[in-house]
Amino acid sequence: MDVSAVNSLSFEEFVEIFGNVVEKCPLVAAAVWSQRPFTSLGDIEAAIADFIDGLSDSGKEGILRCHPDLAGRDVQRGTLTPESQAEQSQAGLTQLEPEELAQIGALNAQYKQRFGFPFVICARMNDRPAILAQLSQRLGNKPAHELLGAIQEVKRICNLRLQALVRPILPAPAQLSSTPPKL
Amino acid sequence: MDVSAVNSLSFEEFVEIFGNVVEKCPLVAAAVWSQRPFTSLGDIEAAIADFIDGLSDSGKEGILRCHPDLAGRDVQRGTLTPESQAEQSQAGLTQLEPEELAQIGALNAQYKQRFGFPFVICARMNDRPAILAQLSQRLGNKPAHELLGAIQEVKRICNLRLQALVRPILPAPAQLSSTPPKL
Numbered sequence A, B: 001m002d003v004s005a006v007n008s009l010s011f012e013e014f015v016e017i018f019g020n021v022v023e024k025c026p027l028v029a030a031a032v033w034s035q036r037p038f039t040s041l042g043d044i045e046a047a048i049a050d051f052i053d054g055l056s057d058s059g060k061e062g063i064l065r066c067h068p069d070l071a072g073r074d075v076q077r078g079t080l081t082p083e084s085q086a087e088q089s090q091a092g093l094t095q096l097e098p099e100e101l102a103q104i105g106a107l108n109a110q111y112k113q114r115f116g117f118p119f120v121i122c123a124r125m126n127d128r129p130a131i132l133a134q135l136s137q138r139l140g141n142k143p144a145h146e147l148l149g150a151i152q153e154v155k156r157i158c159n160l161r162l163q164a165l166v167r168p169i170l171p172a173p174a175q176l177s178s179t180p181p182k183l
Helices: A003-007 A011-018 A026-035 A041-053 A057-065 A073-077 A082-090 A098-115 A128-138 A143-163 A173-178 B003-007 B011-018 B026-035 B041-053 B057-065 B073-077 B082-090 B098-115 B128-138 B143-163 B173-178
Strands: none
Touching: A003 A041, A011 A026, A011 B057, A026 A041, A026 B026, A026 B057, A041 A143, A057 A143, A057 B011, A057 B026, A098 A128, A098 A143, B003 B041, B011 B026, B026 B041, B041 B143, B057 B143, B098 B128, B098 B143
C-alpha cells in the first residue's frame, strides 16, 4: 500500500490495518489517524512516535506492559499476535531448549520485578545470543533510563511493522525534473 | 474482588482483568497499574479518568475510535467484545427490525462523517428510543463539545464495567463501632 492509499482509509480500516504496529495498542493507530494526510511512511512513524513521547511515564510503561514476554506464556499457549509470532520465531525464541527457556524465564522474572514491565526488544534486529546478552545487561540499568531505552525498542518494532505495510514514497521523476538544476 | 485483591495483582493479571474497562484499550489499564495501591473502586476510576483527560484531543478521539458502532458491523459479525455484547444486547440493539437498523446505520454514518469517530453512549443507562434520540440530537453539537461529551460516556461505561469487577470498600464493622454513638 502506498501513502496515498493510507490517506484514503476510513478510521475503521486504518485501525484494522495499523492497530498492532504498536503491540496490542490500537489506541495509538486510532489516535494518529487524526494527523492525516501523511506524506510518507516516515511521517506516519513520526506521528506515532509523537503520540508515545507525549504519554506520561505511566503511559509509556503501559505501552510496554501490553507486550508479551519473550519466549514466555503466550509462546507456550500459542496466543501471540501474528506480528509477535513472526518476530519471536525469526529470532529463534519459539524453539528454545528447556535450559534456555528456564534461563530466559528467570531473567525475565527478575526484569519485571525490577522495572514493572516486561523486557521489550526488537527481535528482528537481534539473534538469540544478542537478546540474552541484552536482557542480562539491561537488568543493571536505572529505571528511568531503561524506560526510555525500552520505548526506543517499541519504536524500532513499529518501524519494521510499518515497513511491512506501507511503501516508502520515492521521489517521482517528474518532481525531480521540475526543480531547476543549478547551473 | 475487593480493592486489596486488586492491589495484589501482577500487571499481567491486572491487564487481563481490567484491559477492557475502556473498550479495546488495554493500554489504559496497563498505564494505571503504576498508580497502585488503590484505596477504592473510585480511586481506580479516578486514575483511569486522569489518564484519559491527560491525552491530547487526538488521543481522546483514538479512544472513541476503538469503540464499535452501536448496532453496527460487529453486532452482525458477532465480533463484539463480551462487555459490548452484553451492553448492546441489554439496550435492545442486537435485535433491531430492518427499518430500525437502516435508520441507526444512516445516523451513525452521518455522525462519523461529521466527527471522525463513532457515536459512543453508555447503552446500559439508556434504552433504544433514548439512544436514537441522543444520536440525532448530538449530531448537531460542535465537534469540540461532542468530543468531551463522548468521553464522558466512555467514563460512564468504564464505571459500570469496573462495578462488575470490584466491590466498593464498605466501612468495616470494627471501624463503625469505634465511632461512639450519639446518645
